[in-house]
Amino acid sequence: MNFYDTESLWQLFLQGGYRQVEFHEPADVYVINTCTVTQEGDRKSRQMIRRAARANPDAVVVVTGCYAQMSPGEALGIEGVDLVIGNQHRKEMLGMIERIEQERRPFNAVSDILGQKEFEDFDVPMFVDRTRASLKIEDGCNHFCTFCIIPYARGLVRSRKPDSVLAQAKRLSDAGYREIVLTGIHTGGYGEDLEGYALADLLTELEKIPQLGRIRVSSIEASEITDRLIEVLASSKKICRHLHIPLQSGHSEVLRRMNRHYTTEQYADRLRDVRKALPELAVTSDIIVGFPGETDAFFDTAMEFVRAQAFAELHVFPYSPRKGTPAAKFAGQVPEPIKQRRVERMIQLSDELQQTYNRQWTGRVLEVIPEETKVYDGKRYLIGHADNYMKIAFSGDQDLRGATCAVRVQKPGAEVSYGMLESVVARLTGTDPTLSTQVAFAESSAYSLHG
Numbered sequence: 001m002n003f004y005d006t007e008s009l010w011q012l013f014l015q016g017g018y019r020q021v022e023f024h025e026p027a028d029v030y031v032i033n034t035c036t037v038t039q040e041g042d043r044k045s046r047q048m049i050r051r052a053a054r055a056n057p058d059a060v061v062v063v064t065g066c067y068a069q070m071s072p073g074e075a076l077g078i079e080g081v082d083l084v085i086g087n088q089h090r091k092e093m094l095g096m097i098e099r100i101e102q103e104r105r106p107f108n109a110v111s112d113i114l115g116q117k118e119f120e121d122f123d124v125p126m127f128v129d130r131t132r133a134s135l136k137i138e139d140g141c142n143h144f145c146t147f148c149i150i151p152y153a154r155g156l157v158r159s160r161k162p163d164s165v166l167a168q169a170k171r172l173s174d175a176g177y178r179e180i181v182l183t184g185i186h187t188g189g190y191g192e193d194l195e196g197y198a199l200a201d202l203l204t205e206l207e208k209i210p211q212l213g214r215i216r217v218s219s220i221e222a223s224e225i226t227d228r229l230i231e232v233l234a235s236s237k238k239i240c241r242h243l244h245i246p247l248q249s250g251h252s253e254v255l256r257r258m259n260r261h262y263t264t265e266q267y268a269d270r271l272r273d274v275r276k277a278l279p280e281l282a283v284t285s286d287i288i289v290g291f292p293g294e295t296d297a298f299f300d301t302a303m304e305f306v307r308a309q310a311f312a313e314l315h316v317f318p319y320s321p322r323k324g325t326p327a328a329k330f331a332g333q334v335p336e337p338i339k340q341r342r343v344e345r346m347i348q349l350s351d352e353l354q355q356t357y358n359r360q361w362t363g364r365v366l367e368v369i370p371e372e373t374k375v376y377d378g379k380r381y382l383i384g385h386a387d388n389y390m391k392i393a394f395s396g397d398q399d400l401r402g403a404t405c406a407v408r409v410q411k412p413g414a415e416v417s418y419g420m421l422e423s424v425v426a427r428l429t430g431t432d433p434t435l436s437t438q439v440a441f442a443e444s445s446a447y448s449l450h451g
């Protein structure tokens with residue numbers, strides 16, 4: 001999400017006639033797009049701000065993003081910082097910089113994000129790699145999980161207007177991107193603030209864009225998978241057979257403490273319903289281990305539950321107390337060594353589940369869009385993701401990057417599976433070469449600008 005926002009800021013500067021330079025080069029303006037999701041995020045943000053301020057004491061140093069939103073006074077107190085602007089009013093950033101250049105007076109532009117009602121709309125030709133583009137469809141979250149600071153830093157759900165999403169999707173697919181990943185802070189919350197318009201409606205409209213090859217939904221809560229959405233997923237020819245459905249804990253008591261709005265039974269029921277409609281769906285998930293109050297017995301129950309859900313892969317995180325969230329003060333904090341042991345067990349389970357999921361594709365054909373070339377065991381392969389998010393390596397011409405290739409899976413693995421090219425389904429067309437120069441800064445959460 002932060003990469004996307006950084007890219008959208010860059011577009012603003014680009015239109016304002018700025019030129020981008022490397023972070024270590026002298027610049028007139030430094031913009032640090034910060035993170036606050038963990039205390040480590042705060043620390044790294046402060047470190048980067050100090051580096052920018054030291055690099056050119058005459059430059060305007062702008063601190064934006066989640067750390068700026070949560071701790072504006074602290075950010076403005078760092079020597080050399082001129083402007084602090086949180087997760088809103090960012091379109092006004094250039095005007096504020098011009099004023100600071102004239103007046104040289106530090107300015108705090110952070111305001112109450114929870115009162116923000118409108119999605120701040122930027123036109124971003126952003127992509128994850130040469131073949132996949134990200135498209136931000138919403139910002140904010142209404143859930144207030146007890147471990148998470150995000151709603152305080154990002155505000156409540158604000159959906160991008162459907163017309164704007166569709167126009168952006170059309171532009172990206174015209175430029176040659178075969179796959180669009182719909183992203184947001186809480187993607188499944190799309191439409192909560194729109195009258196009678198939900199994610200299912202948006203997906204139905206996106207399906208009609210002829211040039212668009214694949215649509216991927218980055219993440220969705222189990223409670224947001226409605227019967228209507230299941231129908232849309234089942235009838236779609238473009239939506240990827242992959243959903244990331246965060247579970248967070250496989251024990252209902254821990255879920256209650258997390259304020260997750262579902263029990264393990266309700267989660268399993270929804271998963272069963274989706275799989276009935278889409279039997280080969282890959283479901284990936286997030287798990288936090290060592291949440292306050294998670295006993296050994298709770299964790300064992302969670303392991304069993306996770307195993308039974310047959311996930312295709314898990315993202316496992318040890319619980320890390322975040323200042324300002326209710327859970328940081330909960331009794332029953334779990335000692336670090338115990339958390340680490342649980343993380344290892346859960347990761348091992350994830351590897352087993354991933355191998356099991358991938359094995360079922362042996363001998364079958366998947367459509368893969370190669371993104372890069374890489375050397376494995378001394379041999380160069382094209383690497384790409386299938387629609388079910390399996391990472392597949394196969395031999396083929398470099399020119400096939402961005403094309404849709406039918407690949408027969410031969411050797412399934414955990415991180416990467418190997419396959420053989422059967423045919424090329426669709427070649428890459430309509431590529432806009434100017435887009436490929438933007439990847440260098442899209443992958444940096446902090447950059448400097450030379451006016």
Ligand code: SF4
Nearest residue numbers: 141143144145148150
């Ligand atoms: S749903 Fe996600 S973003 Fe929202 S509060 Fe919970 S963890 Fe944070």
